[in-house]
Amino acid sequence: MRRIIQFSTGNVGVHALRSIIERPDLELAGVHASSAGKTGRDAAELCGLPAPTGVTATDDIEALVALDADCVVYTSQAETRPTAAIDEISRFLRAGTNVVGTSFVWLVAPEQADGWLREPLAAACADGESTLYINGIDPGFSGDTLVFTALSLAARATAVTVQEIFDYGTYDDAEFTGVSFGFGTRPDHTPIMFSPGVLSSMWGAQVRSLAVDLGIELDEVRERHEKWVTPEPIDCTMMRVEPGHVAAVKFGVDGLRGGHPVITMEHVNRLTAAAAPEWPFPPDGHPGVHRVVIDGSPGIEINTHVGTSGIDHNQGGVIATAARAVNAIEAVCRAPSGLLAAGDLRATDHVRGVMW
Numbered sequence: 137m138r139r140i141i142q143f144s145t146g147n148v149g150v151h152a153l154r155s156i157i158e159r160p161d162l163e164l165a166g167v168h169a170s171s172a173g174k175t176g177r178d179a180a181e182l183c184g185l186p187a188p189t190g191v192t193a194t195d196d197i198e199a200l201v202a203l204d205a206d207c208v209v210y211t212s213q214a215e216t217r218p219t220a221a222i223d224e225i226s227r228f229l230r231a232g233t234n235v236v237g238t239s240f241v242w243l244v245a246p247e248q249a250d251g252w253l254r255e256p257l258a259a260a261c262a263d264g265e266s267t268l269y270i271n272g273i274d275p276g277f278s279g280d281t282l283v284f285t286a287l288s289l290a291a292r293a294t295a296v297t298v299q300e301i302f303d304y305g306t307y308d309d310a311e312f313t314g315v316s317f318g319f320g321t322r323p324d325h326t327p328i329m330f331s332p333g334v335l336s337s338m339w340g341a342q343v344r345s346l347a348v349d350l351g352i353e354l355d356e357v358r359e360r361h362e363k364w365v366t367p368e369p370i371d372c373t374m375m376r377v378e379p380g381h382v383a384a385v386k387f388g389v390d391g392l393r394g395g396h397p398v399i400t401m402e403h404v405n406r407l408t409a410a411a412a413p414e415w416p417f418p419p420d421g422h423p424g425v426h427r428v429v430i431d432g433s434p435g436i437e438i439n440t441h442v443g444t445s446g447i448d449h450n451q452g453g454v455i456a457t458a459a460r461a462v463n464a465i466e467a468v469c470r471a472p473s474g475l476l477a478a479g480d481l482r483a484t485d486h487v488r489g490v491m492w
Contacts, residue, residue, distance in 0.1 A: 137161065137162070137163050138161065138162050138163065138206040138207060138465055138466065138469060139163050139165040139203070139205040139206050139207075140156050140162050140163065140164060140165060140205060140206065140207050140208070140209060140465065141164075141165055141166040141167070141168065141200050141203065141205045141207070141208045141209070141228075141233070142156055142164065142166075142167045142168070142179070142208075142209050142211075143168040143200075143208050143209065143210045143211065143212055143224070143237075144168060144169070144170070144210070144211045144212035144213075145167065145169050145174060145182045145183065145193070146211065146212070146213065147308075147309055147454050148211040148238050148454050148457050148458050149209075149211035149212070149458070150182065150183045150184075151183075151454055151455045151457075151458040151459075152209045152211055152238075152458035152461060152462050153167065153179060153182060153183045153209075154183040154184070154185060155458060155459065155462045156209065156462065157179060157180060157183065157185055157189055158185075159462075159489055159492065160492050161466070161488075161489045161492070162462075162465065162489070164179055164189055164191050165191070165203050165205040166191060166194070166199075166200045166203050166205065167179045167182070167191055167192070167193040167194070168193065168194065168195065168197065168200055168212075169182070169193035169194070169195060170195050170212075174193050175192075175193050175194055175195050176192055176193065176194075177192060177193055178190070178191065178192055179191045179192070179193065197224060197227060198227075200228075201227055201228055201231045201233065204231070204232070204233070205233055206233070206234065206465075206469050207233065207234040207235065207236060207465050207468065207469055208225075208228045208233055208234070208235045208236075208237075209235075209236055209237065209458075209461055209462060209465070210224070210225055210228075210235050210236070210237035210238075210239060211237060211238050211239060211458065211461070212224070212239060213239060213312060214237075214239035214240045215239065215240065215241070216312075216328075218240075218253065221239060221240065222253070222256055222257060225237070225240075225257060225260070225268065226256060226257060226260035228264075228266075229257065229260035229261050229263070229264050229266045229268060230260045230263045230264045230266075231264055231266075232264040232265060232266050233264070233266060234266050234267045234268070234465075234468050234469050235266070235267075235268045235269070236268075236269045236270075236271075236461040236462070236464050236465055236468050237268075237269070237270050237461055238270065238271070238272045238276075238457050238458065238460070238461050239270070240253065240270050241270065241272060241275045241276070241338055242337055242338060242341060243257075243268070243270035243475065244270055244271055244272070244275045244276050244279075244280065244341065244342060244477070244478075245275075245280070245341040245342050245344070245345035245477055246270075246475040246476070246477055247345065247348075247477065248340075248341035248342075248344050248345050249341060250337070254475065257475060258474060258475055261473045261474050261475065262473065262474075264473075265473045266473055267468050267469070267471045267472070267473050267474060267475075267476060268474075268475050268476065269461075269464055269468045269471075269475075269476040269477075269481075270461075271460045271461060271464070271478060272457045272460055272461075273426060273442070273453060273456050273457045273460060274298075274300045274403075274426055275338060275339055275341070275342055275401075276457075276460060276478070277426070277440075277456075277460060277478075278298050278299075278300065278426040278427070278428065278440070279298045279339070279342040279346065279401055280342060280345070280346075280477065280478040280479065281478055281483070281486075282298075282426065282427075282428050282438060282440060283296060283298055283346065283428045284349075285428075285438060286428040286429075286430050286436045286437075286438045287350075287430060289430075289434075289436050290430050290432055290433065290434075290436060291432070291433045291434065292432045292433045293350075293430050293431065293432040294398070294431045294432040295396075295397065295398050295399075295400070295430075295431040295432070296346065296398065296399050296400070296428070296429075296430055296431075297400045297402065297428070297429040297430075297431075298342075298400065298401045298402070298427075298428050299401075299402045299403070299404070299416075299425070299426070299427050299428075299429070300402075300403045300404070300405070300424075300425075300426050301403075301404040301405075301416055301417065301418050301424065301425050301427070302403075302404075302405050302406075302418075302423070302424035302425070302449070302450075302453070303405075303406055303407070303408060303409060303423045303424060303449070304317075304319075304374055304405050304406065304407055304450065305370075305372035305373060305374055305406070305407045305408040306372065306373045306374075306423075306448050306449070306450050306451075307373065307374055307450035307453075308373050308374065309374065310374050310375045313374075314374055314375055315327065315328070316328055316329045317329055317385050317405060318330065318363065318382050318385065319374060319375060319377065319382055319383065319385075319407055320375050320376070320377045320378075320381050320382065320383075321381060321382050322380070322381060322382075323363050323365050323380075323381075323382055325382075329361075329385075329387070330361045330387070333359075335359035335360075335361065335387055335388075335389050336357055336358075336359045336389055339388075339389040339401040340357045340359065340389045340401075342401055343357055343389050343390070343391040343399050343400075343401055344357060344391070345477070345479075346391075346399050347391055347399055349479070350399075352393065352398070353393070354391040354392060354393055354398070354399070355392050355393055355394070355395075356391075356392045357389060357390070357391050357392070358389070358390050358392060359387070359388070359389050359390075360387065360388055360389075360390070361385065361386065361387035361388075362385065362386045362387070363382045363384070363385055364382065364383060364384035364385070364386075364406070364411060364412040364415070365380055365381060365382055365383070366378075366379060366380075366381065366382075366383040366410075366411060367379055367380075368410075370383050370407055370408055370410060370411060372407050372408050374407055375407070377407060383406065383407045383408075383410075383411040383412070384404075384405065384406035384407065384411040384412035384415065385403070385404075385405055385406075386402070386403065386404045386405075386412070386415055387402070387403050388400055388401060388402035388403065389401050389402075404416055409423075418439075418441070419439055422441050422449070423443075423449045424441065424442070424443075424449040424450070424452075424453065425439050425440065425441055426439075426440040426442075427439040427440065442455070442456045459490075460486065463485075463486045463487060463488065463489065463490060464481065464485060464486055465489075466485075466488050466489065467481050467482075467485035467486075467488065
């Protein structure tokens with residue numbers, strides 16, 4: 137039985153918390169919440185479960201570190217507050233508590249992450265003989281697990297494309313996702329996602345990492361983006377988008393060789409099916425897909441859909457993101473200290489404890 141701390145109870149964290157409480161192989165030891173409206177409340181109440189756990193949320197990080205838990209599931213927003221997040225994660229790592237997480241997506245491919253992020257966390261792991269593993273669905277699963285399943289069937293690959301094509305209209309996250317992608321803004325506005333170098337630092341890390349795994353050298357890694365402006369008002373859970381404002385984005389990072397893209401990580405994200413009708417849609421009427429397409433011999437396409445049990449696809453996406461971290465807890469607790477990537481784990485390391 138592993139003793140676990142859940143750090144944050146936002147869109148992803150609430151599902152991680154629920155999994156920790158429900159799973160028989162995990163014991164909830166503590167919960168971090170930063171808002172006054174959540175501190176002091178029972179963990180079960182925070183994630184919609186009926187039976188109290190006796191574990192109440194706190195904003196006292198030192199008290200959580202002192203619990204000497206086996207692992208922390210860190211889902212707090214980190215990309216917009218990197219210094220604070222590095223400090224929070226490092227405090228657990230230095231104390232010998234392992235961390236799995238879904239934030240700091242640059243660390244999905246830690247060997248490609250910049251030194252300002254990688255080095256202090258690696259030092260904290262060394263100090264505490266602990267382990268850190270960051271992953272998710274995209275960046276994450278599609279570009280470091282699904283892609284290898286597809287490539288394993290290829291006699292020869294001439295190009296690899298990893299895509300997320302998703303309708304975000306039902307996703308209630310205007311404050312982070314909406315702002316980051318620039319939804320609802322004028323087309324001349326530059327959201328943080330499209331600031332120079334941001335796409336390359338996030339998805340480019342997986343492009344470069346995949347090139348290393350394939351044993352090829354890239355001439356260049358190039359980022360690109362497009363915006364689609366709605367001519368009519370669009371109302372959805374995410375927000376209302378007025379005419380003349382952005383309601384869909386398409387962006388990608390391409391690894392080029394000989395002037396041609398050979399590894400591509402691409403997103404097409406829209407608010408409702410009315411947006412960007414000329415851009416690609418998921419197959420078979422699905423509202424979202426994570427897929428890999430391999431050009432070459434014999435040519436391969438694998439499509440992944442979340443939410444097929446009747447759960448909204450955006451809810452399915454955040455549940456799957458949380459699961460990607462929670463499911464790896466046991467493997468991370470057993471792993472040597474340091475920063476892990478998906479390639480350091482066995483495929484079966486992400487399924488332990490899923491069925492009971």
